[in-house]
Amino acid sequence: MSDPIVIFDTTLRDGEQAPGASMTLAEKVEIARHLARLRVDVIEAGFPISSPGQREAVRRVVATLADGPENPTGHVPVIAALGRATEADIHACGDALREGQRTRIHTFIATSDIHLDAKFGHPRFGNTLAEKRQTVMRMAQDAVRLAKTYTDDVEFSAEDAGRTDASYLCEIVVAAAEAGATTINIPDTTGYCLPHEYAAHFAAAKACLKDFPHVILSAHCHDDLGLACANSLAAVSAGARQIECTLNGIGERAGNAALEEIAMAIRTRGSEMGIHTNIATPHLTEASKLVAVTVGFAVPPNKAIVGKNAFSHEAGIHQHGVLKRRDTYEIMRAEDVGQAPAQIRLGRHSGRHGLFSRLDGLGVVLTEAEKDGIYERFVALADRKKEIYDEDLLALVNDQQRPVATATYRLDAMHVTTGSDEEPRATITLYSRKSDSATEQSASGDGPVDALYRAIRTAVGGTHELASYTIRSVSEGADALGEVNVVIKNDNGLAFRGAARSTDVLRASAAAYLDALNRLAAHADETDSAAFVTDGIMQSFA
Secondary structure (H helix, E strand, C coil), X not given: CCEECEEEECCCCCHHHCCCCCCCHHHHHHHHHHHHHCCCCEEEEECHHHCHHHHHHHHHHHHHCCCCCCCCCCCCCEEEEEEECCHHHHHHHHHHHCCCCCEEEEEEEECCHHHHHXXXXXXXXXXXXXXXXXXXXXXXXXXXXXXXXXXXXXEEEEECHHHCCHHHHHHHHHHHHHHCCCEEECCECCCCCCHHHHXXXXXXXXXXXXXXXXXXXXXXXXXXXXXXXXXXXXXHHCCCCEEEEEHHHCCCCCCECEHHHHHHHHHHHHHHHCEECCCCHHHHHHHHHHHHHHHCCCCCCCCCCCCCCCCEECCHHHHHHHHHCHHHCCCCCXXXXXXXXXXXXECCCCCHHHHHHHHHHCCCCCCHHHHHHHHHHHHHHHCCCCCECHXXXXXXXXXXXXXXXXXXXXXXXXXXXXXXXXXXXXXXEEEECCCCEEEEEEEECCCHHHHHHHHHHHHHCCCCEEEEEEEEECCCCCCCCEEEEEEEECCCCCEEEEEEEECCHHHHHHHHHHHHHHHHHHHHHHHHHHHHHHHHHHHHCC
């Protein structure tokens, strides 16, 4: 037997309460569509009393996700609206939900002594703590009864239940159930509880509600101590059958339990707990990206389930294992959450298996001799870059396989200085194969590259013209590989191209220039050789 867990998403309400996470009406409707595609059971669409915009957002979500052409997902979730335990709030919720097919009013009131003291200090609520507790209990029952006049589906939350006196919490949840609440939420509003403490609250509540077996207990956890997901699962182990969560875990302060973590924890380990959800998990990453873009909160790369690195492997041992059998290091399939499978990330910790597996995937065919050279160049590049991208790999292969002229010139050293109050200056040491000697030259220029080229030109001597210089990024990131292309022309107007790639723009610039110069020198050698054959040899037989 496996019990269904109701997934109650509050991205549009609690999630939006994260500082800076406000959403437009159109954005809320689009996120609601994605939540329906995920087959979320309940969507808390807003807090109607808080503003006309909130009330209209709830109405639009209700209309969009009704059983009709505007809802192409085919799934009609329950739409909930939140209100405090006051008449005005409940009426606002009822009004916003009035056109809905499946609706819920979610009402709440503070129950912990800390909150009672801070929020109900006025004498009209009572002079003693006991009197305040009775007032709050009466307000909770009145709110639930009023909500029942709008919908049969009413949820009651004891705000800050995690720090509420145990006996009083039992009294108020029973009172809410007697008034007609069908779901009772025991929230860890401040993220204070440890898993065993939170589970104990649910075990106690379940015992108190033994005469109300139809009432569903709900967990709503905040992540102040990083325990929101763990506490939610602990609550389920003690009898909760609804979990309240948000996409990417956004929400007040440190946020809520993340929907994607809850869904995949239950999918991966639910058989041990005898539970399951109806979440269509392959849509998780898509929905996560939408929320991240909408609210402007980037998903950290190491975020569980939907983070960029969640199914990535860089260490050589891990890559080798995953390439042979994915479950050596993956406890779930990337495809099941909408991510690309087997993301082999290449960096300084990668080995030959990961490198050549990626190259095979790119359709690159290499001989064994070429592989050794490519791997050496890869290791050297990985020491300079945090991550190696496909473009970097193709550049390495192209550089190795591209015919290169015999090097007449070799740059043994370079030093470039520049500053806001000084002219750029370059000093280089250039070795010439022809003279079998090294020359040191210095020069200034309009910029560091110009100074570098002037110094090299002086060291080489001869006459040639720099016809063009271009640079572009061939990969991603701040440490992207830069490709420099240089064209020079000799006295006869013949053009010679040089190219080089490096994470260091100046090194790439110098290497590209020398590549072009070496090609020019090789052409000159070939021309001299041809002239000797056609002139010198023939003349000797004249």
